[in-house]
Amino acid sequence: MRVTEPTGRRERKKAQTRQSLADAALELFLDRGYDQVGVKDVADAADVSVTTLFKHFSGKEALVFDQDDDLEAELVAAVRERPPGRSIPQALREHLLLKQAQLAIHATDPRFADFTRLVEETPALRDYAHRMWTRHEAALAKAIAETVGAPDDDVSCAALARFALEARSLVLRHADPRRAADEAFALLEHGWAASHPGN
Amino acid sequence: MRVTEPTGRRERKKAQTRQSLADAALELFLDRGYDQVGVKDVADAADVSVTTLFKHFSGKEALVFDQDDDLEAELVAAVRERPPGRSIPQALREHLLLKQAQLAIHATDPRFADFTRLVEETPALRDYAHRMWTRHEAALAKAIAETVGAPDDDVSCAALARFALEARSLVLRHADPRRAADEAFALLEHGWAASHPGN
DNA sequence: CCCAATAAGTGCAATGACTACGCTTTTGTA
DNA sequence: TACAAAAGCGTAGTCATTGCACTTATTGGG
Numbered sequence: 001m002r003v004t005e006p007t008g009r010r011e012r013k014k015a016q017t018r019q020s021l022a023d024a025a026l027e028l029f030l031d032r033g034y035d036q037v038g039v040k041d042v043a044d045a046a047d048v049s050v051t052t053l054f055k056h057f058s059g060k061e062a063l064v065f066d067q068d069d070d071l072e073a074e075l076v077a078a079v080r081e082r083p084p085g086r087s088i089p090q091a092l093r094e095h096l097l098l099k100q101a102q103l104a105i106h107a108t109d110p111r112f113a114d115f116t117r118l119v120e121e122t123p124a125l126r127d128y129a130h131r132m133w134t135r136h137e138a139a140l141a142k143a144i145a146e147t148v149g150a151p152d153d154d155v156s157c158a159a160l161a162r163f164a165l166e167a168r169s170l171v172l173r174h175a176d177p178r179r180a181a182d183e184a185f186a187l188l189e190h191g192w193a194a195s196h197p198g199n
Numbered sequence: 200m201r202v203t204e205p206t207g208r209r210e211r212k213k214a215q216t217r218q219s220l221a222d223a224a225l226e227l228f229l230d231r232g233y234d235q236v237g238v239k240d241v242a243d244a245a246d247v248s249v250t251t252l253f254k255h256f257s258g259k260e261a262l263v264f265d266q267d268d269d270l271e272a273e274l275v276a277a278v279r280e281r282p283p284g285r286s287i288p289q290a291l292r293e294h295l296l297l298k299q300a301q302l303a304i305h306a307t308d309p310r311f312a313d314f315t316r317l318v319e320e321t322p323a324l325r326d327y328a329h330r331m332w333t334r335h336e337a338a339l340a341k342a343i344a345e346t347v348g349a350p351d352d353d354v355s356c357a358a359l360a361r362f363a364l365e366a367r368s369l370v371l372r373h374a375d376p377r378r379a380a381d382e383a384f385a386l387l388e389h390g391w392a393a394s395h396p397g398n
Numbered sequence: 399c400c401c402a403a404t405a406a407g408t409g410c411a412a413t414g415a416c417t418a419c420g421c422t423t424t425t426g427t428a
Numbered sequence: 429t430a431c432a433a434a435a436g437c438g439t440a441g442t443c444a445t446t447g448c449a450c451t452t453a454t455t456g457g458g
Contacts, residue, residue, distance in 0.1 A: 010454050014406070039444060049408050050445090060444065155373065155382040162369050163362045163386075170361050174354065183354035187362075191390030209425055209434070216435085237414065248437050253416065 018056045020046040025063035030114050034122040061128040064119065072136040074099075076143040088144060088199050089192050092164040093185040096171075097178060120173065133165050140165065148199050156195055163188055217255045219245040224262035229313050233321040260327040263318070271335040273298075275342040287343060287398050288391050291363040292384040295370075296377060319372065332364050339364070347398050355394055362387055 024045035028037045039060050043053045057063050075095065082091035104112070119125045141161035145154045167184045174180035192199070223244035227236045238259055242252045256262050274294065281290035303311070318324045340360035344353045366383045373379035391398070 008455070010405070013453090017406085038442085051409075051447095052407050054445065055406075155370075155379045156386055159366065159369060159383040159386050162365055166361055166365050167358065170358060171354075180354045184358040186394065187355055187358050187387070187390035189390065190393035191386035191388070194389035195385065207426070212424090213435075238416085239414085249416090250438075251436055254435075259415070 017046070017048060017052070021048065021053055021056055022063060022066065026111075026115070029064065029118055030111065034118065034125060061124055064115075064125060065129065065132065068132060071132065072139050075136055075140050079140070079143045079147055087189060087192065088147065088160065088196075089164065089185050089188040093167075093181050096164070096168045097181055100172070100177060126169075130169050133168055134162075137161050137165055148196055156192075160188060160192055216245070216247060216251070220247065220252055220255055221262060221265065225310075225314070228263065228317055229310065233317065233324060260323055263324055264328065264331065267331060270331065271338050274335055274339050278339070278342045278346055286388060286391065287346065287359065287395075288363065288384050288387040292366075292380050295363070295367045296380055299371070299376060325368075329368050332367055333361075336360050336364055347395055355391075359387060359391055 025042045028041055028045060040050055043050045078091050078095035079088055119129055141158040142152055144161055145152050145157040150157055171177050171180040171184055224241045227240055238252055239249055242249045277290050277294035278287055318328055340357040341351055343360055344351050344356040349356055370376050370379040370383055
C-alpha cells in the first residue's frame with residue numbers, strides 16, 4: 001500500500017483535466033480579456049464539455065484561482081501563534097505581506113505580471129479575490145476575541161478583523177505594498193493599542 | 200415657463216411607471232423572497248414589459264433601492280463642513296448614523312422591519328447596498344486628504360475612507376448600532392489621532 | 399479474470415438576468 | 429398640424445449555470 005501519493009490513474013486524469021481547464025482559461029483570458037471569453041470557449045480549448053468544466057470549478061471566476069483552501073487556518077494561526085511581543089495588527093500585516101510575497105515568487109514567469117493585471121482590471125475577478133479573504137472575517141474575529149479574552153461578538157475585535165482584511169486589497173493596488181501596508185496598519189496599530197494595550 | 204416642477208404629463212407617467220415597478224417588486228420580494236421572484240414576475244405585476252423594466256432600473260437589485268444620488272456629495276460635505284473641534288472619524292460616524300436614522304423614520308411602516316431583514320438576508324441585496332457606499336471611497340479619500348493637506352494618494356487617508364465605509368455595514372448588523380459604531384470608530388479615532396493630531 | 403460499484407465525462411434542455419433591434423404609441427413643441 | 433423625442437413593446441438572442449439521463453473508464457473484490 002502506497003503511503004505517499006495514493007494516486008491512481010483516475011485521480012491523475014482528474015487532476016490533469018482540471019489543470020487543462022485552468023491553463024486554457026488563463027491563456028484565453030490573458031489573450032482576449034475575461035469578458036470576451038465564454039465558458040464554452042474554455043471548455044472547447046481544454047477539449048471537455050461545459051458540464052465537465054462546472055464539475056471541476058464552482059464558477060467562471062474560480063478558473064483563475066487555484067484552490068487556496070487553508071487560508072482561514074493560516075489567518076487564525078497568524079494571530080494565535082504570533083511571536084511574543086508582536087501585536088495582533090502587526091502579526092496580521094506580516095501575514096498578509098507574506099502571502100503576497102509567496103505569490104510573487106512566480107514573478108519570474110513573465111505571465112505573472114499579466115495575471116495580476118488581469119485580476120485587478122476585471123471587476124468580477126477583483127471581487128472574487130476579495131471575497132476569498134473577507135469570507136474568513138468571522139473566524140478571524142473569533143480568534144482575535146479569544147486571544148484577548150473578549151466575548152465572541154466583541155465589536156472592536158470584529159472591526160479589527162474586518163479592517164485588516166480590507167487593508168489587504170487597499171494596499172495591493174499600491175506601487176509599494178510594503179510601505180502602504182505600514183501606513184494602513186499603523187492606523188490600526190495605534191487604534192487597537194488604545195483599547196487593548198499589550199496585544 | 201414653470202420654474203418649480205417642470206413636470207409634464209410625460210414625466211409624470213414615467214415616474215408613475217417607475218413607482219409601480221418599485222412597489223410591485225418590494226411587495227413580491229417581501230412575500231416570496233428575492234430569489235423566488237423573477238424580473239418577469241415584477242414586470243407583469245406592474246403591467247409593463249421586461250424591456251421597460253430595464254429602461255427604468257439598471258438591474259434586479261436596483262428595484263429595491265430608490266435613487267440615492269447625492270450620497271457622495273453628502274459624504275464629502277460631512278468631512279469638509281464638519282463643526283470645528285470634531286475629528287474626521289467622529290464626523291463620519293455621525294453622518295453614517297444619521298443616514299441610517301433617516302431611513303428608520305419610515306419605521307412606523309411595519310413593512311420597514313421586513314424590508315431591512317430582506318436586504319440583510321439576501322446576499323445580492325446586501326452586496327448591492329454595500330457597494331452603494333464603497334463606490335464613493337475614492338471621492339471620500341480625496342476629500343479627507345485635501346482637508347488635512349495630504350497628497351491625493353495618501354495611504355492613511357485612503358485607509359480611513361475605506362475603514363469608515365466598511366464600518367457602516369459592520370455596525371449595521373448589530374442589535375445596537377449606535378454602541379457598535381462607538382466602538383468601531385473609537386479604533387479609527389485613536390489610530391487617526393496618532394498620525395493626524397487635531398483632525 | 400470478470401463483475402459490479404463508483405466516478406468522470408457527455409449532450410441536451412432549461413432557467414434567469416440582461417441586451418439588441420425594430421416597431422408602435424404617446425407627448426412635447428415648432 | 430406635423431415632426432422628433434421619448435416611452436413602451438415583443439422577439440430573439442447571449443451567457444453563466446443547473447438538472448437529467450446517459451455512456452465510458454477505473455477500481456476493488458470475489
